[in-house]
Amino acid sequence: AGYAAALEAFDRRLPEALSRIRPGDLLILTADHGNDPTWRGTDHTRERVPVIGIGPGLKGGDIGLRPTFADIGETVADHLGLAAGRHGTSFLAMIGVHA
Numbered sequence: 001a002g003y004a005a006a007l008e009a010f011d012r013r014l015p016e017a018l019s020r021i022r023p024g025d026l027l028i029l030t031a032d033h034g035n036d037p038t039w040r041g042t043d044h045t046r047e048r049v050p051v052i053g054i055g056p057g058l059k060g061g062d063i064g065l066r067p068t069f070a071d072i073g074e075t076v077a078d079h080l081g082l083a084a085g086r087h088g089t090s091f092l093a094m095i096g097v098h099a
Contacts, residue, residue, distance in 0.1 A: 003035065003037050004037055007037070018054065021054065021055060021056065022056075023056050023057075024055075024056070025055050025056070026053065026054075026055040026058075026076075026079050027053070027054040027055060028051065028052070028053055028054075028072060028075070028076065029050075029051075029052040029053075029054070030049055030050065030051045030052070030072060031049040031050075032049075032069075033049065034048060034049045048065070051063065051066065051072065053095045057096060058095050058096050059095060059096035061094065061095065061096075063091045063094050063095065066091070068087065068088050069088075070085070070087035070088025071088040071089050071090070071091060072088070073085065073087075073088055074087070074088035074089055074090040075090045075091050075092050077090070078090035078092045079092055
């Protein structure tokens with residue numbers, strides 16, 4: 001019930017966040033790990049998590065399986081116009097945003 005309740009609470013608040021997105025904004029939703037909500041244990045049950053990008057002008061599409069979470073950090077840095085880091089690859093151009 002705790003996990004499901006947390007998801008429901010997030011879902012209730014998401015429209016508030018979405019209503020505040022302005023031109024040039026990029027909201028990335030993801031998680032640090034996946035869990036099957038029907039699993040009673042505490043072990044991580046899935047290694048793949050969704051990455052959802054939201055913002056004006058974004059195109060829908062599949063960014064493929066990313067080899068590292070560092071890709072998200074690189075994408076945020078790219079969006080903010082910061083120098084590339086040493087880890088990860090930006091997928092900003094794949095989602096239709098240009099820094």
